[in-house]
Amino acid sequence: MTPAPGSQAHSSMTATENATDAPRQGSQPLLQVSNLKVSFKTDEGQVQAVRGISFDVREGETVAIVGESGSGKSVTNLAMMGLIPQPPGRVDSGTALFQGRDLLKMSDRELQTIRGRHVSMIFQDPMTALNPLMTIEQQMTEMTRLHLSLTKKEAAARAVDMLGLVGITSPEKRLRDYPHQFSGGMRQRVMIAMALSCEPELLIADEPTTALDVTIQAQIMDLLADLQERKGTAIVLITHDLGVVAGVADRVLVMYAGRIVEKANVNDLFASPRHPYTLGLLGSLPRFDTDRHEKLLAIPGGPPDMSEPILGCSFSPRCDFVQPVCHREDPTLQLKAEPTGAANLPVVQPHLAACHVEVPT
Amino acid sequence: MKDLLGFLIRRLGWMAITLWAVYTVSFVLMRAAPGSPFSAERAMPPAIEQQMRARYNLDAPPLQQYWDYMWGILSRGDLSWSIKLEDYSVNQVIAEGFPVSASLAIFALVFAIILGVSAGVISAVYRGTVADVAMMATAVLGIAIPNFVLASIAILLFVFLIPLFPAAGWGTLRQVALPAICLGLPVAAYIARLTRAGMLESLSREHVRTAFAKGLPKRTVIIKHVLPGALLPVVSYLGPATAGVLTGSLVLEKIFALPGMGSHFIYAATQRDTTLATGMVLTYTVLLFVMNTIVDLAYAVIDPRVELE
Numbered sequence: 001m002t003p004a005p006g007s008q009a010h011s012s013m014t015a016t017e018n019a020t021d022a023p024r025q026g027s028q029p030l031l032q033v034s035n036l037k038v039s040f041k042t043d044e045g046q047v048q049a050v051r052g053i054s055f056d057v058r059e060g061e062t063v064a065i066v067g068e069s070g071s072g073k074s075v076t077n078l079a080m081m082g083l084i085p086q087p088p089g090r091v092d093s094g095t096a097l098f099q100g101r102d103l104l105k106m107s108d109r110e111l112q113t114i115r116g117r118h119v120s121m122i123f124q125d126p127m128t129a130l131n132p133l134m135t136i137e138q139q140m141t142e143m144t145r146l147h148l149s150l151t152k153k154e155a156a157a158r159a160v161d162m163l164g165l166v167g168i169t170s171p172e173k174r175l176r177d178y179p180h181q182f183s184g185g186m187r188q189r190v191m192i193a194m195a196l197s198c199e200p201e202l203l204i205a206d207e208p209t210t211a212l213d214v215t216i217q218a219q220i221m222d223l224l225a226d227l228q229e230r231k232g233t234a235i236v237l238i239t240h241d242l243g244v245v246a247g248v249a250d251r252v253l254v255m256y257a258g259r260i261v262e263k264a265n266v267n268d269l270f271a272s273p274r275h276p277y278t279l280g281l282l283g284s285l286p287r288f289d290t291d292r293h294e295k296l297l298a299i300p301g302g303p304p305d306m307s308e309p310i311l312g313c314s315f316s317p318r319c320d321f322v323q324p325v326c327h328r329e330d331p332t333l334q335l336k337a338e339p340t341g342a343a344n345l346p347v348v349q350p351h352l353a354a355c356h357v358e359v360p361t
Numbered sequence: 362m363k364d365l366l367g368f369l370i371r372r373l374g375w376m377a378i379t380l381w382a383v384y385t386v387s388f389v390l391m392r393a394a395p396g397s398p399f400s401a402e403r404a405m406p407p408a409i410e411q412q413m414r415a416r417y418n419l420d421a422p423p424l425q426q427y428w429d430y431m432w433g434i435l436s437r438g439d440l441s442w443s444i445k446l447e448d449y450s451v452n453q454v455i456a457e458g459f460p461v462s463a464s465l466a467i468f469a470l471v472f473a474i475i476l477g478v479s480a481g482v483i484s485a486v487y488r489g490t491v492a493d494v495a496m497m498a499t500a501v502l503g504i505a506i507p508n509f510v511l512a513s514i515a516i517l518l519f520v521f522l523i524p525l526f527p528a529a530g531w532g533t534l535r536q537v538a539l540p541a542i543c544l545g546l547p548v549a550a551y552i553a554r555l556t557r558a559g560m561l562e563s564l565s566r567e568h569v570r571t572a573f574a575k576g577l578p579k580r581t582v583i584i585k586h587v588l589p590g591a592l593l594p595v596v597s598y599l600g601p602a603t604a605g606v607l608t609g610s611l612v613l614e615k616i617f618a619l620p621g622m623g624s625h626f627i628y629a630a631t632q633r634d635t636t637l638a639t640g641m642v643l644t645y646t647v648l649l650f651v652m653n654t655i656v657d658l659a660y661a662v663i664d665p666r667v668e669l670e
Contacts, residue, residue: 083573108579116576123574128567133589133664142585143575178665194575 029097030201030234031057031080036094036104038072038079041087045307049075051258052094057202058347062228062235064245064266066281067255070303073238076255077204080104081119082111098202117147120195124207126187130179136163137175140194147198162193166223185216189223196227203228206238221248242285246270251349254278257304257314263352265339274336274353276319313356321357331356368669369654376650380643384434387642388427391635398444398633417444417636430639440640445632446625451640458622459644461531462614465621466606468537469545473602477549478595481556485564485591486583496553503550509612512543516616529618540617544609548602552595559591566590589663596659603652607645 038050050072057063065073078084080096080103096103098114106114115121123129131139140162141155150158156175163171166189179187188208195203205224209217225248228235237249245252245266252269254262254277262275273279280299301318304310313319316326336358337351353359398417399410414420418429418441433439440451480500484493519539520528526539563569564587572586573579614623622641629637661667 081574083570112576112578114576115574121571121574123567123571125567129571131568131572131586132666134585135665142577142581147576180666191571 029056030059030099031236032095032097033076033080034095034097036076036079036096037092038075038084038089039092040084040089042307047307049089049258049306050079051306051310053255053258053260055253055260055263057234057236059201060228060232060234061250061347062225062237062248064237064239064249064252065255066239066242066245066252068240068303070306071255072258073255074206077121077206077236077238081115081121081204082106082108083121113147116143116195116200117198118200119202119204120198120200121204121206122188122191122195122208125211126184126191127211129191130187132179135176135178136182136190140175140190140197143194144197158197159193162197163190165196165227166190166193168193184212185219188212188216188220192220192223192227196231196233199231200233202234202236204236204238207240208237209244210239210241217244224248242270242281250347254281257310258306259314259354260333261315261354263333263349265349265351268337268339268349268351271340272337272351274351274359275315275355276321276357276359277315278353279359280318280320313354321359323357325356329356364669365658368657372650372654376647379650380646383642383646384431384639385427387639388430391633391638392423394633396633398635400633417442430636434643440643441636443629443634443637445628445634446637451637454625454637455622455640455644458620458625461619462607462610462621462623463648465537465541465544465610465614465619466603468541469548469606469610470599470602471545472541473545473548473552473606474595474599476545477552478556478592480549480553481591481595482560482583482588484553484557485560488561493557497557500550500553503546504554506547508543508547508609509616511546512540512613512616515539515543531619540613540619544606544613547609548605551602552598555594555598556591559594560587563587563590593660593664596656596663599659600649600653600656604649607648 033056034054035052036050036054037048037052040047040049049070053072053076055063055065065076067073075084075089079089079091082103091104094104098119103111103114130136137156137159140159141150141152144150144155144158145152148155159175160171163174168174168186168189174182179190182190192208203224208224209220212220221244224235224237227233235248237245239245249266252262252264252266253260254269254275256277262269262273262278264274269278270282273282277299280297283297284299286296299318304314304317310330312325312327312329313331316322319326331354333352333354335350336353336355339348339350398419399405399413405413411420418426421429430441433441438452440455443449443451443454446454480496484496487493516528516539519525527536530536566587569582569586572582577586610621611623611626613619614621615627622644625637626641626645628634629641657669661669
């Protein structure tokens with residue numbers, strides 16, 4: 001009944017991508033996004049927020065989507081879950097197969113059976129992501145009662161278990177508290193407990209640590225990694241923090257101006273970035289071994305105006321390696337290197353980058 | 362629970378202080394205004410006027426009157442006799458008029474809340490549609506038209522043109538309906554606009570996105586996650602709304618010839634019936650105070666972050 005995984009996903013890909021991005025090893029793809037395009041109607045015209053991106057997520061792995069604000073990394077995931085307001089938002093094309101079924105073609109009612117049950121989301125700001133007028137118990141149990149048909153008692157017991165699992169002390173008591181009685185880090189723990197309470201196959205974490213203190217950030221990331229190991233949940237981690245990526249991700253997608261510009265296993269990406277933008281991102285990270293008085297590198301310029309058609313490579317105006325061809329031709333993702341250390345990885349990701357130039361490594 | 366008790370005790374204290382201030386101000390104003398209860402076109406014989414003054418304790422020095430009247434209220438709850446309504450004590454007038462005015466106000470408020478909130482919710486959920494625009498345009502009209510104009514139009518339409526309701530009188534639901542609707546409509550219009558604005562703000566909150574991401578049906582999200590937050594401004598408006606309904610009822614009771622407190626209030630003010638006027642002012646003060654306390658309690662019930670103080 002459902003199409004075989006992969007059959008539809010590659011039909012709309014470019015030839016280059018098709019040749020190199022085929023799954024070679026590892027578990028079943030859980031989610032396959034192909035050629036997704038999303039735009040928003042604004043006063044300045046139609047803004048192309050996501051300009052055709054394709055990626056997949058296998059069971060149990062962590063895929064990080066990295067990019068600056070406005071690169072389309074959040075919109076991609078919200079659009080997939082039917083959570084962008086339409087209008088002004090619009091999914092222009094593409095498919096997002098989850099376990100073989102296209103999320104983008106589902107009715108609201110069908111999507112409701114996926115959201116929270118099979119695909120959960122946690123958001124950036126735990127201060128505002130929880131309902132301030134409802135107790136933690138009400139917010140946690142309404143979900144399990146709906147999706148798992150638990151009784152009130154069973155749902156409460158499950159909520160206690162989940163809160164204990166994410167490290168909240170005396171969960172029975174805290175169940176009756178309101179969000180404002182928790183600290184930011186604790187609220188994010190509650191969000192995680194809630195998101196995982198129906199044991200979803202996929203967790204989309206949209207900047208889960210950005211709003212938190214650095215020490216709390218590490219705790220939350222450890223918690224996510226630990227829970228992933230125990231429950232086998234696949235995670236899509238949306239972030240602009242490369243430090244977070246290095247710690248937990250298996251594969252990384254770098255997004256720029258609504259496109260994926262580089263795709264690689266996490267070690268390959270950090271060891272030898274193949275796209276000038278990624279290189280710039282890594283160059284702007286503070287390091288332990290640099291002089292404290294040395295200025296951090298910044299990528300000059302700003303991202304392009306997405307309401308205008310972009311000619312050539314979207315990064316060319318800011319690129320150090322720019323060639324004449326870059327202004328004319330829009331590069332597609334192409335194989336830059338074979339993955340290293342492939343034997344130890346759950347998924348083998350050939351190193352791809354959308355660049356005409358060979359970046360020195 | 363302890364918080365609640367403390368809150369209520371503090372409120373009672375404030376009410377006592379407010380009542381005292383209102384009593385003092387109205388006492389001074391009543392005496393400062395020119396004329397007296399006994400001034401009429403045909404002057405009263407001085408001897409009789411003297412007797413009348415003595416009967417109502419108006420011949421005593423003002424400060425004495427001030428204390429005597431206050432002492433009567435405090436010790437016996439006695440608001441004294443009405444000067445103009447012969448053989449009626451102020452307490453009796455209030456006892457007869459209060460149920461009428463109170464039920465009119467309650468009917469009007471309940472009607473306004475139900476209509477206003479429903480209209481506001483529908484308007485916000487179907488934002489930008491014909492229904493939304495039509496309802497909000499009606500709401501602007503409703504706010505702009507004073508209720509006595511509305512009452513006159515309503516009487517023309519629904520009493521004379523299409524005889525749906527009786528023109529006046531009190532006792533049956535049909536008789537309450539028209540004045541209550543006229544009284545409640547402007548309030549409903551305001552509540553509708555408040556609800557719509559609150560809903561739109563609430564809809565854009567991040568926790569609403571969380572609720573959708575949890576897979577809850579739209580209906581559940583609207584009712585459980587959007588509406589309560591949207592109602593907070595409506596709840597705070599209910600205090601002033603009560604004041605508006607009470608003052609509005611002064612006029613409407615006159616138009617619909619209802620035996621409430623409103624017509625007595627106007628009569629007492631124009632006729633210098635000092636005792637009756639003071640009694641009315643104090644009653645309305647208590648009513649408003651009670652309503653505001655209920656509003657604050659409701660606020661704390663809806664929003665757990667609010668602490669009663």
